[in-house]
Amino acid sequence: MTKTNLTAVATAFVLATAVPVWAAGNASTTTPVTGDTSHGAATSVQPSGSGAHHEHADPKAMDAAMAKRDKSFPAKTAGQGAPDLEPTVTADGTKEFALTAKIAKWELEPGKVVDAWTFNGTVPGPTLKVAVGDKVRVVVKNELPESTSVHWHGILLPNEVDGVANLTQDPIKPSETFTYEFTAERPSVGWFHSHHDGTKQVANGLWGTILMGEMPRPEGVTVAQSRTMHLQDGGVIGLSLNGKSFPATEPVHAKLNEWVEIHYVNAGGQAHPMHLHGLDQLVIAKDGYPVATPYKADTVLVAPGERYTVLIKADRTGDWLWHCHIFSHAEGSQGMFGMVTALTVS
Numbered sequence: 001m002t003k004t005n006l007t008a009v010a011t012a013f014v015l016a017t018a019v020p021v022w023a024a025g026n027a028s029t030t031t032p033v034t035g036d037t038s039h040g041a042a043t044s045v046q047p048s049g050s051g052a053h054h055e056h057a058d059p060k061a062m063d064a065a066m067a068k069r070d071k072s073f074p075a076k077t078a079g080q081g082a083p084d085l086e087p088t089v090t091a092d093g094t095k096e097f098a099l100t101a102k103i104a105k106w107e108l109e110p111g112k113v114v115d116a117w118t119f120n121g122t123v124p125g126p127t128l129k130v131a132v133g134d135k136v137r138v139v140v141k142n143e144l145p146e147s148t149s150v151h152w153h154g155i156l157l158p159n160e161v162d163g164v165a166n167l168t169q170d171p172i173k174p175s176e177t178f179t180y181e182f183t184a185e186r187p188s189v190g191w192f193h194s195h196h197d198g199t200k201q202v203a204n205g206l207w208g209t210i211l212m213g214e215m216p217r218p219e220g221v222t223v224a225q226s227r228t229m230h231l232q233d234g235g236v237i238g239l240s241l242n243g244k245s246f247p248a249t250e251p252v253h254a255k256l257n258e259w260v261e262i263h264y265v266n267a268g269g270q271a272h273p274m275h276l277h278g279l280d281q282l283v284i285a286k287d288g289y290p291v292a293t294p295y296k297a298d299t300v301l302v303a304p305g306e307r308y309t310v311l312i313k314a315d316r317t318g319d320w321l322w323h324c325h326i327f328s329h330a331e332g333s334q335g336m337f338g339m340v341t342a343l344t345v346s
């Protein structure tokens with residue numbers, strides 16, 4: 001190597017190491033501001049009256065503000081997303097569910113209440129659980145100020161109930177009702193959502209899950225709890241897990257050596273790499289299709305529309321952070337926010 005080349009290499013090395021350090025330092029004062037304004041829900045996470053730029057000139061004040069926010073987890077808010085919805089069973093055994101699309105107040109994090117577009121008043125909407133072979137009827141009443149429709153993503157059904165406004169049905173106008181009927185043909189991790197002005201309606205809260213049967217689990221695995229983890233990043237809901245932003249996200253509690261099953265559902269517009277500290281995630285299904293060979297991952301990338309089903313053996317005690325690994329979706333100089341929760345093993 002010539003002396004000139006050596007100098008060039010040395011210069012490049014200095015730049016390569018120096019630039020990220022400088023950029024990282026700079027980012028700590030600037031990123032949260034731009035990051036927050038691009039995501040509605042994160043805007044409010046600045047502690048009130050903090051004045052981000054001034055605050056960061058004083059590391060003690062910054063630490064105090066971050067600690068206050070981070071340690072308030074899990075913070076209480078009104079309302080819980082994705083509650084199970086009990087069906088009415090009709091004389092012929094059909095499981096009938098009632099969904100009402102309506103605007104409702106929704107508390108994302110303490111004190112931050114938005115006008116969400118909801119099914120039955122929650123974000124995400126209700127969870128519908130049926131067995132394979134069940135006849136299913138879902139009666140959707142539209143109490144929104146505009147038309148809507150409901151698509152059943154990941155569910156085998158007749159085309160006329162696929163729920164695409166202006167393609168397979170007329171939009172459900174305000175105050176109108178539409179009935180969706182189909183039979184649960186196979187085990188499915190499905191989700192339902194508006195397919196009319198979806199940019200606004202889905203991001204503002206109009207989605208939920210429909211689960212048919214169960215995903216096959218490895219031999220000897222008994223699941224102590226099965227849950228959904230819904231991802232959202234837009235509309236009035238913003239960066240959130242199950243309709244709540246950290247510190248109001250709900251932690252998952254497990255006893256040592258229990259198995260926990262999670263269905264990730266990405267109802268948002270961006271892919272989110274969901275990382276769990278300390279414990280393995282065993283991926284057993286993608287979009288409700290069992291994978292041929294379950295595989296371990298510590299980070300599961302969930303793209304818009306996708307579902308991943310993972311099993312977690314809670315075999316180490318502690319508070320294990322669980323978050324989207326895009327840091328601008330999870331933590332900044334104000335502390336943690338958005339797509340962050342924890343798995344507590346005791």
Ligand SMILES: [Cu+2]
Nearest residue numbers: 272324326329
């Ligand atoms: Cu993310």
